[in-house]
Amino acid sequence: MLSNELAPSPGHAGLLAADVAVTTRVFAAITGQSAAAPPAALRVGADRSRMEHPTLQPAVAATLRDALTRMGQAFSVIDVDGPC
Numbered sequence: 001m002l003s004n005e006l007a008p009s010p011g012h013a014g015l016l017a018a019d020v021a022v023t024t025r026v027f028a029a030i031t032g033q034s035a036a037a038p039p040a041a042l043r044v045g046a047d048r049s050r051m052e053h054p055t056l057q058p059a060v061a062a063t064l065r066d067a068l069t070r071m072g073q074a075f076s077v078i079d080v081d082g083p084c
Contacts, residue, residue: 043077044078051064
Protein backbone atom coordinates (compact mmCIF):
# COMPACT_ATOMS: atom_id res chain seq x y z
CA MET A 1 0.00 0.00 0.00
CA LEU A 2 1.21 3.48 -0.83
CA SER A 3 1.15 6.24 1.74
CA ASN A 4 2.77 9.56 2.37
CA GLU A 5 3.56 11.76 5.34
CA LEU A 6 0.32 13.77 5.02
CA ALA A 7 -2.17 10.92 4.98
CA PRO A 8 -2.23 7.47 6.57
CA SER A 9 -3.72 5.94 3.43
CA PRO A 10 -3.74 6.77 -0.28
CA GLY A 11 -7.15 8.42 -0.55
CA HIS A 12 -8.44 9.76 -3.81
CA ALA A 13 -11.71 10.95 -5.26
CA GLY A 14 -11.57 8.72 -8.34
CA LEU A 15 -12.20 10.16 -11.75
CA LEU A 16 -12.81 13.90 -11.88
CA ALA A 17 -14.42 15.56 -14.88
CA ALA A 18 -16.67 18.45 -15.80
CA ASP A 19 -19.81 16.30 -15.67
CA VAL A 20 -21.10 12.74 -15.41
CA ALA A 21 -21.14 12.22 -19.17
CA VAL A 22 -17.41 12.97 -19.50
CA THR A 23 -16.61 10.85 -16.44
CA THR A 24 -18.54 7.94 -17.96
CA ARG A 25 -16.65 8.21 -21.25
CA VAL A 26 -13.27 8.40 -19.48
CA PHE A 27 -14.17 5.39 -17.31
CA ALA A 28 -15.10 3.38 -20.41
CA ALA A 29 -11.91 4.44 -22.19
CA ILE A 30 -9.53 3.45 -19.40
CA THR A 31 -11.28 0.27 -18.24
CA GLY A 32 -12.89 -1.07 -21.41
CA GLN A 33 -16.15 -1.42 -19.44
CA SER A 34 -19.34 0.57 -19.55
CA ALA A 35 -20.33 2.38 -16.39
CA ALA A 36 -23.16 0.98 -14.30
CA ALA A 37 -26.48 2.79 -14.31
CA PRO A 38 -26.72 5.33 -11.52
CA PRO A 39 -28.68 4.23 -8.47
CA ALA A 40 -32.26 5.42 -8.09
CA ALA A 41 -31.40 7.12 -4.79
CA LEU A 42 -28.01 8.47 -3.81
CA ARG A 43 -26.57 8.31 -0.29
CA VAL A 44 -23.82 10.43 1.22
CA GLY A 45 -21.84 8.96 4.11
CA ALA A 46 -20.48 11.34 6.74
CA ASP A 47 -18.35 10.68 9.79
CA ARG A 48 -19.76 13.54 11.85
CA SER A 49 -17.45 12.72 14.78
CA ARG A 50 -14.58 14.21 12.79
CA MET A 51 -16.31 17.60 12.99
CA GLU A 52 -15.56 17.53 16.73
CA HIS A 53 -11.81 17.00 16.25
CA PRO A 54 -9.87 19.48 18.42
CA THR A 55 -7.69 20.71 15.55
CA LEU A 56 -10.66 21.50 13.29
CA GLN A 57 -11.41 25.21 13.29
CA PRO A 58 -14.98 26.01 14.41
CA ALA A 59 -15.74 27.89 11.19
CA VAL A 60 -14.70 24.87 9.12
CA ALA A 61 -16.86 22.55 11.25
CA ALA A 62 -19.82 24.92 10.85
CA THR A 63 -19.32 25.02 7.08
CA LEU A 64 -19.22 21.21 6.93
CA ARG A 65 -22.42 20.95 9.02
CA ASP A 66 -24.14 23.46 6.73
CA ALA A 67 -23.01 21.52 3.65
CA LEU A 68 -24.36 18.27 5.08
CA THR A 69 -27.67 19.97 5.82
CA ARG A 70 -27.91 21.21 2.22
CA MET A 71 -26.92 17.79 0.84
CA GLY A 72 -29.59 16.24 3.05
CA GLN A 73 -32.19 18.15 1.04
CA ALA A 74 -31.21 16.26 -2.12
CA PHE A 75 -29.65 13.01 -0.86
CA SER A 76 -29.91 10.59 2.01
CA VAL A 77 -27.09 11.51 4.42
CA ILE A 78 -26.07 8.59 6.62
CA ASP A 79 -23.67 8.47 9.53
CA VAL A 80 -20.58 6.29 9.13
CA ASP A 81 -17.85 5.42 11.59
CA GLY A 82 -14.20 6.02 10.79
CA PRO A 83 -12.49 6.42 7.42
CA CYS A 84 -14.53 5.55 4.37
